[in-house]
Amino acid sequence: MHRANAAARLFVRTVLLTVLLTTVMTACSGLSDGVQPSPADVFLERADDLKRGRLLFTGTCGGYCHPTNAGNRDSPYLFDCQWKNGGSDGDLFASISAGIPGSRMPQYGGKLPERDQDIWRLIAYIRSKSECQSP
């Protein structure tokens, strides 16, 4: 009886630790791009999707809100590897879809014609123009 209880407790502990470690590993995986494949990776390889990403960038606020050349502006230049709110694909997706509170960056989640797919195309376009060696 006592042995059975001890075995049960050990099982519970193992499950608990497994869940916690999985959570930790999942959280940590967001820090290194490439561990989890990004939907933008696919669009990076497709000319039509990259073009659509560029036209979305052009048509929303790229160039006016986000300059296409490094300059003396009050808005972030998105191609210089300097990120205030995270530069992973996941971070960019969050910034574009939910906006950035306390800034002029609005929410575009659900507002682009092809929804999330268009956000990933935007990210792919930004990646394609990046001046970074590695994002």
Added chain:
Amino acid sequence: MIRGLVDRRERLLVRTLFEVSVCMVLAAFCIPTTAFAQGEIPAEIQLAPLPTHWTAKEPVGAGAGPVTRTMLENPFADTSRWLHYGGDYRGFRHSPLETLTPENVSKLQVAWAFGTGTTGQFEVSPVLYDGVLFITSSYNRLFALDAKTGTVLWRYDHQNGVNLPLCCGPANRGVAISGDLVLMATLDAHLIAFERKTGKIAWDSVITDYTKGFTATSAPLVVGDLAYIGIAGGEYGVRGFFDAYEVATGKRAWRHFTVPAAGEPGVETWADKSYERGGSPAWTTGSYDVETNTLFWTTGNPSPDWNGDNRAGDNLYSNSLLALDPKTGERKWHFQFTPHDVWDYDGNTHIFLVDTEIDGKPRKLIAQPNRNGFYYLIDRTDGSFVLAEPYLEQVNWATIDANGRPVVNPDAMPSDEPTHRTCPSNLGGINGAFTASFDPDRELVLFATIEACQSYAKGITVFAEGAPYLGGLPELVDAIAGKSYGNFVAVEVATGKVRWRAREPHPMMAGSLNTKGGVVFSGTLDGEAVAYETETGKELWRFRMGGGVRSQPIAYELDGRTYVVYGSGSFATMDDFAGGPQKIPEGGHLFVFALPEK
């Protein structure tokens, strides 16, 4: 036995807690967090809020009575006043002072200077009455200053709302004055009236909900009992309008929408329901014709700016000159400068109410150097077209036909991958953010210009309320290549021919003031005040103030001494956009120059 069981349980609990803690510590390192939640600052580092409003305990000024309608109609009967953004209702910005001449203007000296404590473009046209200068800065600080000494008499720092939908910087261009009130519009779309003698708020009216994409940057205009103010938002897909408010109470008297609603005349010039987000803002100050009791207002670009595919048609009443009944806001007629604009060529640059002869016949006209690079004359009695002449050295987006309608160069149309260098840039040859002036004696229209071209790119249009609604972007080909430059120009009012140009190495984006004595004042993005001889364009005086000049200079005389006032301070983002200098600090200083005391 029982004790042993408890011990094992305790050890197990401790071990489990330890392991969980290790996991949580690891997670804390791995999961990105912010130092503080948005808007939360720990109590130990919170500071007491700074004061934002300093009223005067005693009435300021020299005891003059209220500003009357007669004064507003004849503002220069007394040269110790400057009562209107445009100098007078006709918009001449022509000081009757004969004391400022080509011979003595170089003797101007700094009498005093004043820092606003703000950055961003300082676009003010000061108002002067009863020895008090009323100055607004970027971000809506309002100062009442002793005009002779610069002493602060009262001050109000407006606390604008958060996340302002600014397309182009935190500008304000000044106040209007009437009775014993001074009126300022704010970036978060309020119109506020202050008691001019104390600075106390008399009323505060909300024009509209700024979070939808609206701002207000212009100086109001007062005619009789009403104050007029328009809004900006052409880059946000708003439905443009301008309003009339009762000066005494702040109650709105009427609203004139610049885009028709369903069933209204002009709605047929918008495809489908594109009129619902048609822009056409009214972000500059209008003019008033005393003789015919007509209010004139002008409008900006249709939305979205650079992709007109979903708004096929002329898009009335964007980029238009509107004539209205000042009491009711009812439109009498309109003239549209740039139908179906896809370049951001706002039609709301400075207008003048001029009387001159055309082909030997006296005509009542409106003159306007338009943002699209052409100088226009329009008959102000009926809105008919008289002439259009290019005033820029580079205009290639269109020619103008005999009816005043542009014949568009197809290469200038925005495209997916533009290669055409189209002139002027989206900032225009002149821009509504700075004034022109008119010398009625020499019959010259005098203003600063931007000589720059761009390639206009068209993208996928996306509307999201409160977010920019642009549809494309201007590629800054000249600005990046260092090819942008500026001219100060003099245009003959009746012919539209350029009399002279004075070239500057960078685009000019400063206002204009001219004097009866024959001097015209403006400024440079390099931070210099400049004066030219009105007749010839000969440079007479140049003074480095520091910040780029985006203000509207004024002149006055107090106790026999002649003064000229400039704001010095630009907006680096816009300077960069225009191809201006990169290394000039933004500034935020007022300079008051004076001729030597007699």
